[in-house]
Amino acid sequence: DSYTVGTKLKYSCRPGYMLGSGKSPYVTCLANSTWSVDPEFCVGEFLRCFSISIDVYRLIGPTSARCVVVGNGVDWDKELSHCEAIPCRPPPDITNGSHTGQSEQQFLYGSAVTYKCDQGFSLIGEATIHCTMKNNVDGEWSGPAPECKVVRCPEPEVKNGKKQSGFGPDYSYGNTVIFECDSGYTLNGSSSVKCEANNSWVPSLPTCLRKYKQLLQPAYRPRDIVVFECDPGYTLSGSSETQCQDDGRWDPPVPVCERSNRLFVSPLKTIKTINSAECVHSTEASIDFRSVALWVAIPQFLRSPPPIGILG
Numbered sequence: 001d002s003y004t005v006g007t008k009l010k011y012s013c014r015p016g017y018m019l020g021s022g023k024s025p026y027v028t029c030l031a032n033s034t035w036s037v038d039p040e041f042c043v044g045e046f047l048r049c050f051s052i053s054i055d056v057y058r059l060i061g062p063t064s065a066r067c068v069v070v071g072n073g074v075d076w077d078k079e080l081s082h083c084e085a086i087p088c089r090p091p092p093d094i095t096n097g098s099h100t101g102q103s104e105q106q107f108l109y110g111s112a113v114t115y116k117c118d119q120g121f122s123l124i125g126e127a128t129i130h131c132t133m134k135n136n137v138d139g140e141w142s143g144p145a146p147e148c149k150v151v152r153c154p155e156p157e158v159k160n161g162k163k164q165s166g167f168g169p170d171y172s173y174g175n176t177v178i179f180e181c182d183s184g185y186t187l188n189g190s191s192s193v194k195c196e197a198n199n200s201w202v203p204s205l206p207t208c209l210r211k212y213k214q215l216l217q218p219a220y221r222p223r224d225i226v227v228f229e230c231d232p233g234y235t236l237s238g239s240s241e242t243q244c245q246d247d248g249r250w251d252p253p254v255p256v257c258e259r260s261n262r263l264f265v266s267p268l269k270t271i272k273t274i275n276s277a278e279c280v281h282s283t284e285a286s287i288d289f290r291s292v293a294l295w296v297a298i299p300q301f302l303r304s305p306p307p308i309g310i311l312g
Contacts, residue, residue, distance in 0.1 A: 003029045013042035015074050044068070056109060057083040058137050085109060088131035088139035096121045096148035107131050109139055117148035122173035124149055124197045149173070153195035160185045160208035171195045181208035210234065210257050220244040230257035 003009075007029040013019055020043045028036045044066060061081025068077045086109035091101055094115060101113035114128045125146030132142050151173035156163070158179050166177030175195045181187050189206030196202045220226070224244045230236050238255025245251050 005029055005031050009035075011041065014069055015072070017042040017044060017069070019043075056085065058086050059083055086131075086133050086137075086139045088141055091129065091141060092145045094145050094148055097123070097146075099145075107139075109133055115146050120150065121148040122151045122197075123147075124151075124173060149197060151195065151197055151199055153199055153201055156193065156201055156205055158205055158208060160210075161187070161206070164191075173197055177201075179206055184211055185209060186211050210259075222246045226250075228255055228257075233260055234258060235260040 065076040065078045088107040097117040099113045099115045112130045130142040153171040161181045164178040185208040193201040234257040239252040242250040
C-alpha cells in the first residue's frame, strides 16, 4: 500500500507490551517518504522483582523474571523462584545430658534448644543455642553444644581468714565463695572465687596479711626513706628499709611481717625464774615455738651470820 504525505496511522502494542509514558500511538507519513516512528513506542508491560526477608527465609531461584511475548501470548523468561525457611541441622547430642529438641523433626531459623545434665554432672558452656544463619543461605547453630562433667573443687581455706558465704560441704562448677580476714589482717587478692571446669578456684585463693601500724606521715616525697620493724612474735620478710622513688613506688618493695616460729633468748641455761623455781632449757640462742622446758627447784641455802670483829 502507498500513503500520501501527512497520512496518520494508529498502532496498538502486542500482548505483554504497553504504550510508553507520554508516547503517541500514531505515526505520520513524512515528506521524505518515511514514517515518524518512536523507537520506544512500546515497552515491556511487566517486570517482576522478588524481595524477601533474608533474616527469615532464603530465595531458591533467580531474583527477578521478565514477562515476555511468546508466540501469540506472554510468559516469564525464567522459571519463577520460591522462598523457604532457613533450616539448621539437628543439634548435637551430649554425653550425660539431653536437650529440649529431642522430639523435633525440623529446626528452622530462630528456633532454640536448651541442654541439661544428668544428676551429679555440671553443665559447662552455654545451656541454650539458637539456629542462626551464615552467608544469607545456610543455617547454623549460634555456638557449640555444652558439656556435662563431674566438677569438684577442693575445700577453700584461707589462713587468718574465714568464709562469708559458700559454706559447702561440696563445691561444684559455678559455686562461689566469699572470704574476709580476721581482725588485724588485711585481704590480699580477690575476696570472691569461683569453682571452674578444671576443678580449681578462679582467681586464686586470697591471703590475709597482718596490717601495718599506721605511718605517722600521710605522704612521702621522692628519696624519703622508711624503716620497718615487726611486732614481737613476728619476723620481717624482706628489706627493713625502703625508699620512695620518683615514679611514686617504693624500692625495694615494702616488706611483710610473718608470724615467727622461734623465740630468741640470750644463751643462758635459765630462761625465767619464778619464786623458788627456774625454767631450764638448753644453752642455745633460740628455742623452737611450742617447745618444752623443765621447771626445777632452786636449792635452798642458809644465810651465814656476819663475821665477828676482833676488838683490839
